[in-house]
Amino acid sequence: MAQQRKRTNGRTVALTSDRIIEAALRIADAEADLDRLTVRRLAAELEVGTMTLYGYFRSRDEILDGMADRAMGRMRLPAEPDAGPAEALRTVAYAFLAMMREHPSAAWLLASRVTGSPTALRGAMEAVLQRLVDAGIPGRIAVRCYGFLITYTIGFVGYQTPRPWGRLADPESIEQRRRRVHHYAGLPADEFPQVVKYADAIADLPSDGQFISGVEAYIVGMLREIDRKD
Template sequence: MSERTKSTPIWDRPEPAPRPTPGPLSRERIVRAAMGIADAEGLVSVSLRKVGAALEAGPMRLYGYLSTKEELLELMVDAVYGEILSVGPIEGDWREALRGMAHRTRQATRQHPWFVDLLGGRPNLGPHALRYLETSLATLSTLANIDDALQAFRTVHAYVIGAIRSEATELRAELETGMDKAAWQTANGPYVLRQIATGQFPMLARIVQEATHPSPDAVFDAGLECVLDGIAARLARG
């Protein structure tokens, strides 16, 4: 692959001509194989060599379709955005629509836990990612000020990423330690109670004694509603 071709964004780069032997290959097949590895073993296990082995193709053949692992990760992210959009159209007012996009994104992360690790930096520019952004912003098209619309989207997006990243971290901790949240709380409970008994942590004492500790779904929904309430209040102030 020439240096000029490498400098061209993956989205503008044509695939090589199909070759029936030693086996059919395409960017879609490469991406699906990589996603399968990531789903089963985590993002750290994804490599061009391992993907090539899964497709019974040498890694050099893959370089005809992409240049780097980073490009493969971009393609994987865009494929997940495609799955999010494939559920169907987003309907309702701006609040209902943003709520729907938030839940879809969270569901995608449950199916592909590695997805959240690739969010939060520079915007993804794949065709599905751009459609996701356009669809999300279109739900805010009734707002007169485009800056208000963009800020509302960014705020909800930031909340969703933070919330699902926290959930993903908890799940990884369970897998790595073999100890779920309840077992972790049981193991650390006596220590925390001793600290609370010193009287130095009155708010922690209230949390232990009074908080209802709702389910992760309820926590996510409550946090999202707080964000949407804040956006609505800001918009009402003009």
């Protein structure tokens, strides 16, 4: 296919499939709804016509699969082997969290559609299952662990993303957290006695500590099950 070209800041830039996917991820990561990523909007972002994009991707679904390829297919797992099942479960949980933080749209892709992308399956499923099995987790239990960790992370990222006070330490986020505590603490105590009493803890629900607490509780239960299988 002949490359399309556009002028940016006085220079000519080639339009490629990679640049289209990068732009799609940039738009989707900034939004809270994949429906806002339309072919028309993507074309406007790239300053080309919509039909130009169809020369690279036959449909919006193919663009979404390309986004899954990029985000999930490149999920990074540490090179060092894990020292047993518990460490492997932590490794996978934190890798899912890092991937979905880098590209929040990955969480929305996984929550809203089934991707047919072999690259995404290799990066975010096959490699993960192999990691768990290599750490000594029986195969079928490893599949269940994979299922819990990815769905738990999808839900957590979906909750945390619009609540930046849970993970960011910049002044704006700190101020947002302070306002949330003030909001919960200021509710009528006769109607919301528990919310008022634990306002500070409730404001920490979207924190990384909350994510870690859930992972650690799951690990305790799974280690017991693995021990029973031995």
